[in-house]
Amino acid sequence: MEILFILGAPLILAILAFVMKNKKAAGIINAISYFAVLSCALLLLKRCVLSECRVSFFGFIYLDALSAFFIFTASVVTFAAALYSIGYVNKDVKEGVISGRRAGIYYSLFNLFCFSMFLVPALNNLGMLWVAIEMTTLISAFLVGFYNTKKSVEAAWKYIIICSVGIILALLGTILFSYAFAVSGVAKSLNWTDIAQVAHILDKNILKIAFIFILVGYGTKAGLAPMHTWLPDAHSQAVSPISALLSGVLLKMALYAILRFGFIIIKGVGFEYFGNLMLLLGVISLVISSGFVLVQKDLKRLLAYSSIEHVGIISIGFGLGAPLGFIGALLHIFNHAVTKSLMFFTAADAISVYKKHNINAIRGVMKALPFAGVMMLLGVFALTGFPPFSIFISEILIIIAAFLNGSYFVAGLLLICLGIVFGAFIYHFGKMLFGNLPKGIIPAGEQLSAKFAYLVLLFPILALGIVLVFKQKDLIWIAQKLFQG
């Protein structure tokens, strides 16, 4: 039943935001509702992990522990983004960047975007999964091009075209999966539960080819290199709370789709095939992005390339396999989502003070924004994998998995790239955080809602990082639960 609320609330909020006159109140209602959604998602996760929960509305909706986990991740980030939006949009309206009406449109699009992302993990039908993912692209394209400047419209166009090509290939893959199913002579269906049940008798060759299309198609959406070219543009030009959603949730939903098909492949063809492909794409993403992180001049693009790097790490984790690689990758999905959102929010605060994206123009954030500056510093250490933050745990799990697996090359490469990214981040952010304020920059007050959003995000980063050290056994138990479905 929780799922009805999780899916229904954004739809109602979208209409509400459009009709309400007072946009600040709309933002506050938004944030409160997403808190309710978050609590519901937590209940759902608990129910799905503890009991064999398979809710099913006419076979349309299918929920297991894995989908509940993705919905939960999405709900944490959307709650924080809703909180952050209040202050952010308010400021934009006050400064005359957007009109009051546009603020209403923003909240409507925000809610529709969230709806489409909550829908993705809840669906059982693979065709509808495709439709939902395409829907996320179409809605978020408006949010990428929201400011209507030359750069943002260009980014939106690239985003919509590259992702559409990707998604066409994904549809081709989906059709081939359904062909493999049709050839096997069982009933005609596109439901994941039906196909996964008979995966072992499906034609191996068709499955292999179909999965390549799926991987390239949804991989484009997930930001895996070399199909990542839309990502830095879209992330850097989108409205900042949306950048966090794109990086934290949207990429993960595409990974979710790949995983769903991956289960069929693991059952039908064997783990080797799935694992090697994921490892390959993961390593390419990692190497390409760490190079770009090093030479980046634009703050938001820097964070975008770091997203590609983390998606690469997640992909490597899945490629290394059960149980350590899988649980590491899943944890990393959550950890990266919250940490990257924190970074995007603080970066947005800095950009709104300095009015520039350029790293060289941003100096002395600590003096201009004491609270956000501290958060940014913590975020940098969390993102680069320092203890006691949560990303440290998931990265170390993946590295251990690589060593246990005998993939010394991958482990070595992972460590080298993490080192490069760490160095680059310390270098770039050290310059930005410390140093003297440039002339003419007045330290502005910080928004209360933004502070709340930071604390909401910081809590799981710290809590997971500390608690998980003592709870490895539970972790592995949950991992096994997650992959029963």
Place this chain on the structure above:
Amino acid sequence: MQAIILFGVLISTYLMVIAKRSTSLIRAFRYQSFCLFLATLIIAFNEKQLDLYIVAGLLFVIKVLAIPRYLYRFLNKIKANEDLGLFINAQLSLLFALGFTYLAWVFARRLIVSDYALAAIVPAAAFFMVLIGIFLMIFRMTALAQIIGLLAAENGLFLLASTVSGGMPFFVEIAIFFDVFVSVIIMGFFIYRINKLFTHIDVNKLSRLRG
């Protein structure tokens, strides 16, 4: 009968490849969609399923009538240059297209499990359409050609789905139609904005974001 329609699909796809102007590209797309509509209608007639009649009807309304008309009106409105801007000239494109035809055939022969060699013909045509769609998106400069390329690829997938897996489930088919329609409208909206901001729709010149 089916062979004639398939032939029509192929010819209209070749027409898309050699089109140099936006209007002729849209017209070729309309022919292609019309052939698909006829093919679906025949399948519906043979299998006597109401679902398929509805799908055929939707195909006609959306892809033969609504989308081409929307694109024509749109072209008039933005008064953009008619020229498509070919990276690769028409003759060479045609050569590529012939190569793709063969490639699609080889791929389909390998993939389709059947004792009957000709069973791969329709899937081959479908793969060919997808390839040409992506080819148009890459090697034509205007934003409009990219939309048409996407639609052509989608047409190919429709053909593939209706032959190899006996069609998608009905509501999925409807959802995909709706999705395609909405995406064309949204892309049109963005072209309109691009035209307003940059005073052209040449995507090759959109290069502000680098690195």
